[in-house]
Amino acid sequence: MNFDNLKNEWNAENPAESNISSDMLKINQAHTPIDKIRAKMKHEFFYQLFFLVFMAIIPHIFGFSALINRVFLMTYSTTCGFTAYYFFKFYIFYKNSYNLSMDTRKNILWFYYEMKLNIELYKALTYIVAFISVGFLNAFVFIEKASIFSKILNKLSPVYILLNCFVTILIIGAITELWAWFYYGKYLKQVKKVIDELDSE
Amino acid sequence: MKETENTFLTLINQHKAIIHKISKMYMNDAEEQRDLFQEIVFQLWKAYPSFKGNSKFTTWMYRVCLNTAIICFKKESRKVDKTPYDGNIDIIDVNENEGKEEKLAYLYTAVQELNAIEKALIFLFLENQSHREIAENLGISEVNARVKLNRTKEKLQFIIKKNGYEF
Numbered sequence: 605m606n607f608d609n610l611k612n613e614w615n616a617e618n619p620a621e622s623n624i625s626s627d628m629l630k631i632n633q634a635h636t637p638i639d640k641i642r643a644k645m646k647h648e649f650f651y652q653l654f655f656l657v658f659m660a661i662i663p664h665i666f667g668f669s670a671l672i673n674r675v676f677l678m679t680y681s682t683t684c685g686f687t688a689y690y691f692f693k694f695y696i697f698y699k700n701s702y703n704l705s706m707d708t709r710k711n712i713l714w715f716y717y718e719m720k721l722n723i724e725l726y727k728a729l730t731y732i733v734a735f736i737s738v739g740f741l742n743a744f745v746f747i748e749k750a751s752i753f754s755k756i757l758n759k760l761s762p763v764y765i766l767l768n769c770f771v772t773i774l775i776i777g778a779i780t781e782l783w784a785w786f787y788y789g790k791y792l793k794q795v796k797k798v799i800d801e802l803d804s805e
Numbered sequence: 806m807k808e809t810e811n812t813f814l815t816l817i818n819q820h821k822a823i824i825h826k827i828s829k830m831y832m833n834d835a836e837e838q839r840d841l842f843q844e845i846v847f848q849l850w851k852a853y854p855s856f857k858g859n860s861k862f863t864t865w866m867y868r869v870c871l872n873t874a875i876i877c878f879k880k881e882s883r884k885v886d887k888t889p890y891d892g893n894i895d896i897i898d899v900n901e902n903e904g905k906e907e908k909l910a911y912l913y914t915a916v917q918e919l920n921a922i923e924k925a926l927i928f929l930f931l932e933n934q935s936h937r938e939i940a941e942n943l944g945i946s947e948v949n950a951r952v953k954l955n956r957t958k959e960k961l962q963f964i965i966k967k968n969g970y971e972f
């Protein structure tokens with residue numbers, strides 16, 4: 605195979621493409637993995653907003669007592685606080701522009717770490733909301749169903765209770781990790797593959 | 806703004822063959838090639854303010870085009886035949902009499918079996934870039950660029966042979 609001949613033919617090739625018009629500069633959405641993650645995070649923001657609105661009417665639906673209402677208010681405000689903080693971070697990520705004119709290594713590493721960081725932030729928010737919810741459920745059971753619950757607790761060994769806590773944490777962890785992987789992980793995997801290709805000796 | 810847009814369109818139309826070739830190298834399917842072409846044009850326009858004229862326009866363009874093509878993955882991984890060469894293949898000799906376009910068509914088919922970085926190496930080599938320029942574009946050392954390019958050329962020769970062609 606003569607690469608020099610091939611080079612000449614390659615350079616002589618002049619694809620008969622029509623001219624690029626200004627319309628092509630006006631597409632609404634780019635399609636790099638980071639843009640796809642950003643678009644998904646934007647959707648998640650609206651789901652989260654809906655979840656917070658729904659959370660606000662939970663006391664009315666279930667007719668909580670005054671004491672539980674106070675606990676719920678604490679839970680709700682903490683959830684709103686954390687959500688606002690993390691969504692502010694995601695907003696910065698959403699607005700942060702990227703520059704594809706760097707060399708390939710710098711460019712691909714920027715993509716990788718920016719995506720990884722935001723997926724980790726997303727997981728952190730999911731953990732926080734899940735543990736706050738579990739905390740509220742515990743408070744609810746201890747306050748509202750104290751007599752029944754204390755009877756049950758008295759019958760259970762401390763090892764069993766600890767095991768239950770451990771399994772709960774494990775389930776929350778597994779769901780969060782799997783969901784993040786299913787929703788965002790494939791993009792990260794694709795980018796990591798390119799880094800490995802670039803690094804291979 | 807309109808003036809910037811016009812300048813950009815003039816420059817980009819002068820060098821649109823680069824975008825076209827990269828789209829053909831990175832995507833096999835015609836629809837995906839069109840999508841990638843459009844994405845590259847969009848990313849070039851987005852990155853245009855970063856072009857200060859310190860380097861040649863084509864140098865800047867190579868980077869943006871290749872980085873976009875590398876980072877924009879195929880919608881789904883289409884299975885490419887990767888059966889190892891067993892030596893029992895009828896080789897068709899694509900000689901000088903055959904059309905140049907046909908030769909390039911074989912090349913475009915063969916590069917589909919290369920990974921994203923190997924495609925970038927072959928593209929820059931065919932665009933007459935030196936080892937140093939290839940290394941600078943990819944952000945690797947010059948030695949590494951040379952080694953990788955040689956390996957990729959061997960791999961490409963092997964794929965073309967495996968597909969039953971020789972030129």
